[in-house]
Amino acid sequence: PLDTTIPDPSVVCLIGASGSGKSTWASTWPATQILELDAFRAMVSDDAGCQEATADAVFALQAVLEARLARRRMTIVDGTNSEKSVRAGLVATARRYGMPTVALVVPTPLPVCVERQSSRPRSRRVPEHVVRAQHAATAGAVSGLPAEGFDHVVVADNLGRLLPFLQRLSG
Numbered sequence: 322p323l324d325t326t327i328p329d330p331s332v333v334c335l336i337g338a339s340g341s342g343k344s345t346w347a348s349t350w351p352a353t354q355i356l357e358l359d360a361f362r363a364m365v366s367d368d369a370g371c372q373e374a375t376a377d378a379v380f381a382l383q384a385v386l387e388a389r390l391a392r393r394r395m396t397i398v399d400g401t402n403s404e405k406s407v408r409a410g411l412v413a414t415a416r417r418y419g420m421p422t423v424a425l426v427v428p429t430p431l432p433v434c435v436e437r438q439s440s441r442p443r444s445r446r447v448p449e450h451v452v453r454a455q456h457a458a459t460a461g462a463v464s465g466l467p468a469e470g471f472d473h474v475v476v477a478d479n480l481g482r483l484l485p486f487l488q489r490l491s492g
């Protein structure tokens with residue numbers, strides 16, 4: 322059976338299309354525990370939406386991730402993470418530090434993800450065809466997440482599985 326708990330410490334890999342609500346879920350953890358790829362893009366380029374800055378942002382995120390894992394600190398990786406190779410890198414890094422891994426899937430319906438783009442500033446808007454591809458990749462990845470090596474797989478789509486978050490928010 323799937324283990325749907327979220328241990329502390331662990332590495333939580335958020336998975337979901339742009340606009341699905343990943344950063345909203347991430348914000349239920351303390352800010353210092355959240356490594357948001359967009360924030361690293363902004364740190365290296367002054368532009369959170371700068372795709373050209375992705376490689377440098379990933380490099381910087383990886384350095385902070387490893388510094389935290391060496392200290393066994395709870396860490397939330399807030400990026401789309403819809404590509405298998407990206408997830409494989411995160412699982413491999415966590416393993417090297419002996420940290421358990423959690424895949425936290427945010428399966429918001431595609432039309433909602435697309436609609437949410439329209440209320441964003443233009444520079445933060447993700448084109449519909451990109452959101453669509455991210456959404457399809459997320460849906461296609463869910464069943465394979467345990468085999469990818471995630472120790473815990475949580476789908477943020479029903480009240481039972483949301484309870485740990487609600488308890489954390491209220492307590």
Ligand code: ATP
Nearest residue numbers: 337338339340341342343344345346359400401437
């Ligand atoms: P990106 O990958 O582009 O960073 P994201 O997955 O982090 O996107 P968020 O920024 O968390 O998405 O959410 C997108 C928008 O949807 C935000 O305006 C947020 O307030 C809203 N939102 C997120 N979750 C919910 C929710 N459960 N109910 C209502 N609105 C939500």
Ligand code: MG
Nearest residue numbers: 343344345399
């Ligand atoms: Mg986000």
